Amino acid sequence: MLGLALRSLRKRASAFAASFLAMLLGATMVMGFASMLDTAEGSGATGAARETLTTMATVVGGWGLLLVVFAVASTLTLSVRQRAAEMALLKSAGATPGQLARMIVGEAAGLALVAALAAIAPAIAAGRALLGLLHGTGQVPAEVGYHFGPAALSIGIGVTLVSAVAAALIAARRAVRGRAAESMAAAAADDARLSKKRIVFAALFLLAAASEAIVTVTVMDGSSDAMATSGQADIFAGIGLALLAPAIVRRAAALAAGPLRALGGAAGDLAAATMRRRTGALASAVTPVVLFVGTAVGTLYLQATENAAMDAAGLAKTPEDKSIETLNFVVIGMVVLFTAIMLVNTLIAATAHRGREFGQTRLAGATPRQVLTAVALESAVLTVTGVVLGTVASVFTIVPFGLARRDSAVPDGDVRTYAAVVALAAVLTGLTAFGATRRTIRVPAVEAALR
Incomplete structure (x- = not known):
């Protein structure tokens, strides 16, 4: 072998x-x-x-x-x-x-x-x-x-x-x-049921995130050392939620089926049917979105809150503070680059494998435009699902840290930061899915269906 x-x-x-x-x-x-x-x-x-x-x-x-x-x-x-x-x-x-x-x-x-x-x-x-x-x-x-x-x-x-x-x-x-x-x-x-081990690991990561959040609010209250505990909570939470992605995407597909059919017509009906049938495979595209949004949003607002806390106290940044800030921005850059590439990588791999499916769909009467529209609708649902889960993951970092440093659950920072992260996730998902699908359906339908 x-x-x-x-x-x-x-x-x-x-x-x-x-x-x-x-x-x-x-x-x-x-x-x-x-x-x-x-x-x-x-x-x-x-x-x-x-x-x-x-x-x-x-x-x-x-x-x-x-x-x-x-x-x-x-x-x-x-x-x-x-x-x-x-x-x-x-x-x-x-x-x-x-x-x-x-x-x-x-x-x-x-x-x-x-x-x-x-x-x-x-x-x-x-x-x-x-x-x-x-x-x-x-x-x-x-x-x-x-x-x-x-x-x-x-x-x-x-x-x-x-x-x-x-x-x-x-x-x-x-x-x-x-x-x-x-x-x-x-x-x-394409069975997408969660195994017991997957559920156990998801629970462990979410418990780890919750533990870090609790320690941040209780033990680290008022100290900048709270960054050491809260900073990794969003990663733990993101991985935990990503492990549950197949079940969550299945539920999201069921909720989106009606609006997809109403707004997308035949393409919407095709997207709804595909998401219901290929939940496990499509859920793989949600994982990098969750990690990207969760870690980027969590770390950016964590640093914004720390800067606001130091400004309120009238403190100048020490070399140690600058070191921590550099670490945070390195983390953001690392996560953004890595997860962005993984998002594109995963979507291309998942879409390229659907060549036979697209060929059979076209032989059944769907036009290339309808196939592209259906994939765009699928991508929209997956993006929204990933952004929601990523936002939930980021809460495990920004809310405890805000309470510890500023006695406020509302993070400091511009709302445009969040909008920029979400927009980048949506653009990467949409453009990659569209480009990969367009390339895949260039193959004649009969040839693709026989592969």
């Missing part, structure tokens, strides 16, 4: 593109931040400079690690879900569940190793840029030179391999269970 996995990677490179990009970006991010440990050690940095480098590597890198693991798991699950019919055929040909699991894990491990090695060069560039930012803000002396070594390599390659194998094992468990006939039926139905 390992040989089959390697041949599968060579012959079906396009099918693994989304997972490879997630691993490549993840490895680049993790190595780039981890190289701050090499820099601190290799340059002999001491005092505040060493602390800043270590904090940048551990705190921001830790958040990035969490996002990377979740992104890799999401794209691999989507890839395996899209190959459900293929897995069922292999079962009917005599493949055992253990063999299929080894094939999936072998594919993921091979992909992760290539991605990690390919990430070394961009990670070095990213690490240099990060150190340059710290030089520019005066947090690290200019004489501290950049070093990329064993810490970055071991952490980056290790994390990429472990996260890929762990994600593959999770995806494989669902793909290989059941008999061939049952697997074929499940592949056709």
Whole structure:
């Protein structure tokens, strides 16, 4: 099965593109931040400079690690879900569940190793840029030179391999269970029911977010140290809500069915039927929207509230305050870039797989314009769902921090900040879905339907 996995990677490179990009970006991010440990050690940095480098590597890198693991798991699950019919055929040909699991894990491990090695060069560039930012803000002396070594390599390659194998094992468990006939039926139905383990993990992440919020309001009340606890609550909450996305999207699709049919006519009816039938696959596009909106909104308003609290107290920013502010904006930039690319990546992968569906729909009488309109309506529902969930996730950060620092649940900051984040999420989702669909339906309907 390992040989089959390697041949599968060579012959079906396009099918693994989304997972490879997630691993490549993840490895680049993790190595780039981890190289701050090499820099601190290799340059002999001491005092505040060493602390800043270590904090940048551990705190921001830790958040990035969490996002990377979740992104890799999401794209691999989507890839395996899209190959459900293929897995069922292999079962009917005599493949055992253990063999299929080894094939999936072998594919993921091979992909992760290539991605990690390919990430070394961009990670070095990213690490240099990060150190340059710290030089520019005066947090690290200019004489501290950049070093990329064993810490970055071991952490980056290790994390990429472990996260890929762990994600593959999770995806494989669902793909290989059941008999061939049952697997074929499940592949056709795109079953989006939540497993017990998924619900448990979602509850754990939401409880972690709630715990951070409670600690912020009670233990950290009145202290700027509240940023340390509240700052990660939105990430925990975002991941917890994203794990529940299939069930939430199914409910959102049911609520939107009536308005879609009323406003979109035939295209609206097509969109409503598709969302009801392909809930599991479409829910994968909601995940990056939730993380993007939740983390960006939470961190931006957290920093705005902290700035307002310091202004009200008549305090000037210390080097430590500037360091924390830089960390926050690095987090925002990291999350915006990573989740934006993952959003585009996931939507392209999910839409490209629908070529046969689009072909069959056109043969049944739908025009290309109706297909495009239906996908646009689907994207609108998914965007609204993701924005709502992301906003809920951000509340776990901005409300507790506001209460702790300003005795107010209403965050400081301009409402245009929120509008800009939402608009960017909507533009990315809409343009990507439209472009990917338009490219997919260029294939003649008969040819696409036979694929």
